Amino acid sequence: MTDGTSILVTGGAGYIGSHTCKALAASGYTPIAFDNLISGHKWAVKWGPLIEGDILDRAQLQGALRQYQPKAVMHFAAFADVGESVERPLDYYRNNVAGTLNLLEAMHEEGVNRLVFSSTCATYGIPQIVPIPESHPQNPINPYGTSKRINECMLQDVGASDDLRSISLRYFNAAGADPYGDIGEERHSEGHLIPLVLQVAAGQRSHITIFGTDYNTPDGTCVRDYIHVADLAEAHVLALEVLEKGDAFKCYNLGTGKGFSVREVVDTAISVTRRSIVAHEGPRRAGDPPCLVADPSRARDELGWKPRYNDLSEIIATAWNWNLSRQARRAAQTSNIDQPKVAF
Secondary structure: OOOOOEEEEEOOOOHHHHHHHHHHHHOOOEEEEEEOOOOOOHHHOOOOOEEEOOOOOHHHHHHHHHHHOOOEEEEOOOOOOHHHHHHOHHHHHHHHHHHHHHHHHHHHHHOOOEEEEEEEHHHOOOOOOOOEOOOOOOOOOOHHHHHHHHHHHHHHHHHHHOOOEEEEEEEOEEEOOOOOOOOOOOOOOOOOHHHHHHHHHOOOOOOEEEEOOOOOOOOOOOEEOEEEHHHHHHHHHHHHHHOOOOOOEEEEEEOOOOOEEHHHHHHHHHHHHOOOOOEEEEOOOOOOOOEEOEOOHHHHHHHOOOOOOOOHHHHHHHHHHHHHHHHHHHHHHHHHHHOOOOOO
């Protein structure tokens, strides 16, 4: 079954994967979401079919590839929490590395040879140069970053041995939500700063903990480059369109080129939400570099990609609107469940 526009999206029910499925559909593709729903959601799959499957099951992957014969694969499925990776490294290597190996083997067997890979700035480790160019040495300091680095090595090696063409997109900090309110970030166990801060503003959490206040940064807290998820999604579609050109393997940074500290994120969230946000100070967290800011010029020059959301307030506002709408929907669902049934 193929019309030449199907794209298999592993992790397509997740945060970035679902936003990319929307962007693919808007560009005329049919996204096929492949997800085990451990961290993804059925409600986030709106622009194509959902296959419930696990990347650790090669037979399921091959079945999906055989059924839909996609033009390419976009690979998002991965565990993606830095702190958790330090505590559970074997889980990260099994899922992220073995899962990607399964996918590459399944693609080889089914003759699918185009891949856009969801990578990370965590492959760089502690930067020697800021902003960070793609040529920066890759010395990850946590298992999450190492797992993604290993995957990039596999893509390079496979591309050198057969006809696989792949693009690795190294994200900086994904944030925000679909500006139209269709989808947004919702995790069973949240570990990302902006959603956590907004949960405090919404009364869903008592406080936010700032991990480390003694870094060599302007205010002592970690600095990150926050990139809107809709901009990330657009970059994936652009990458898909240039897969046929150039080298067998290419990598691109996806960021705005501007960094914001943890304290700046908290202060901006207070301004956007107009609510108080209690922040406690804690010790440094293992595996956190002090500053990660992208040099995104290669993506601009070669993909024609330029982020539309460069203002932190605007990014946080889309996430806040999503949080409020999800709260309202959950409250309405609870109210409907609690309503007594009256017989006439």
